[in-house]
Amino acid sequence: MGIDPKDIVMVSVMPCTAKKFEIGRDNENAAGVPDVDISITTRELARLIERVGLNFNALPDEQFDTPLGISTGAGVIFGATGGVMEAALRTAVWKLTGEEADSPIDFTEVRGVQGIKEATYQVAGMEVRVAVVSGLKNAAELLNKVKSGEANYHFIEIMGCPGGCVNGGGQPQVPASVRNFTDIRALRAKALYDADASMPLRKSHDNPAVRELYDTYLGAPGSHKAHEILHTTYVKRKIHEI
Ligand code: SF4
Known part of the structure; x- marks a missing residue:
């Protein structure tokens, strides 16, 4: 669009308080300026709207x-x-089966609020093994299994919060009187899956803006540039270190 990246202010509304830290990380930029300038949580946005x-x-x-x-x-x-796993599977299966227009959309085995989920799919003569975990205790359990050789997967999705971002630390708080009797994680996830089912475009690679981004800027999925810009690395940090 011919706009100098320095003149763009990017505000992200996030379910996650950790994003406030992440926007200050050194490698979180593509154009020499931060990718995100301001990160507010959904709870903060709700308060602003109310105020x-x-x-x-x-x-x-x-x-x-x-x-x-x-x-x-x-x-x-x-x-x-x-x-994230299901979104990736929608595109991976489409790609592996020769880009058939009617490749599967719903991978219900990886849905649900259980802490650890595993599934195996037969795709184009290949056995694709995946695992999904949420909550750090479950993540440690699964990673130990992988380290010991007890389990091995092609792709693992890990989310820090039990249930995923729907249950993120920046989300609107729900009083215990409700939480004790209602699984908020499942209800919020259902709202997302219902929204997904009602959308005309349901696979990432069908998004014309994403396609254009790859065609005109990133090159191809997994290209050197895509890797540089879209991937990150992690280091061991002390608790409370910023
Ligand atoms: S799962 Fe939790 S910690 Fe991870 S991005 Fe979502 S809200 Fe943040």
């Missing part, structure tokens, strides 16, 4: 701006444990 007295129900609907306004169901379900 200014904004009545969302009375606002007219309008389209999101492009290019970031175009989204797919695959993006929506990222918020639930298993959602």
